[in-house]
Amino acid sequence: MQRISWREDKTKVASRGYGGKWQRLRLAFLKKNPLCVYCERQGKVTEAKVVDHIVPHQGDQKLFWDQKNWQALCKSCHSSVKQREETGSLQKGCDVNGIPLDPNHHWNKKV
Template sequence: MSRLTTLKPRLGTQGGRVAVMQPGSWRTDKQTAAQRGYDHKWRKARERHLADHPLCIYCQRQGLVTAANVVDHIVPHRGDMSLFWDQSNWQSLCGPCHSSAKQREEQAGLV
């Protein structure tokens, strides 16, 4: 009979950091994505934006052609619905760019 071995964890840590919602954040009183504005109306607007702007702009800056799947708010709206719906504040990004480069920019205070 063979012994089962324990698999190593597949998930890594981000430098030991854990994402914690800060007290007073605009998100603390809105539990669901729909309550934060990401509802049916947003999904339809997102589809239209991605149809009109199908490529990741961060990848394009590096000479790459990558399909976008995220509509990102250039300036974080932080619950400001007029900024949320301002289409001039939207950009198309691929998932990896949204999760890495854009997050680094926000944490560094560049946006």
């Protein structure tokens, strides 16, 4: 029997943890963290709309509710940069000093 990933499971989002409790905590988190952390690294000011799990929880409820594992992102960064990170692709862009954002970029390697 093939196991279905938590994202492919077609059960309601509330049963996967994204119900009323999540919505309340999400709004409170975004109120305290109103800016996208990825955009801030590039010197841009962008309103965050998404609470992202830094380490993908993949259904692990302890990791899901761990607020130390949350970060505020704009929709654009969540849909592009974060997805590239999770699939192992290079992160594009640089910070205000011109240093590549991707920790795996050869300029960020310690010699």
